[in-house]
Amino acid sequence: MTEQKITPCLWFDSNAEEAVGHYLKIFPNSRILSTARYGEFAPGQKGAVMTVFFEIDGQRFLALNGGPQYKFTPAISLMVNCDDQAEIDALWEKLAEGGEHVQCGWLTDKFGVSWQIVPRVLLDLLGGNAERTDRVMRAVMGMKKLDIAQMEQAASPN
DSSP, X not given: OOOOSOOOXXXXXSOHHHHHHHHHHHOSSEEEEEEEEOOTTSSSOTTSEEEEEEEETTEEEEEEEOOTTOOOOTTSEEEEEESSHHHHXXXXXXXXXXXXXXXXXXXXXXXXXXXXXXXXXXXXXXXXXXHHHXXXXXXXXXXXXXXXXXXXXXXXXO
C-alpha cells in the first residue's frame, strides 16, 4: 500500500492507546501499525505512549497523547459510509457506547470524537431535483440514527 498523502491526527489527553484499542474492536479490518513512546527529551512522561499509528479499512490515522490542552469538537468528524442498515445499526451502538447519540447520523464517542454514520446511498437520495432533496433532508433532520428505508420512502414521490 502506498503512503496516503494526508493522515488525520487525533489529539487525546493521555488515552490514545485505549481509544485505538476501542476502535480496533469495532472495525474488523483494522490494525496498529506502530507505537512510539516518549523519550527523555520529549514533553511527556518517559516511556509513556506518545503516538499510535493505526489503520481502519485502509485509512491511516495517528493518535497522539498530547495532554489536556485541546479537546475534540464536532467541527471535525469522521464519516463512515455504510453499505446497509445492519452496518449502520452495529456501528451506531458500538461507537456511541459511553458517548452520545446526536442528530442526523452523528454521534460522539466516549473519547469525544464525532462520527457520522451514513449509508452510501445517501448522496444518491439527495441528488435529483430540489423537491426530492428537501423531502430527504426533512426526513434526515428528524432522525438521530439514519434509517435507509425512511430516507428511500421520503425520496419517492407520493
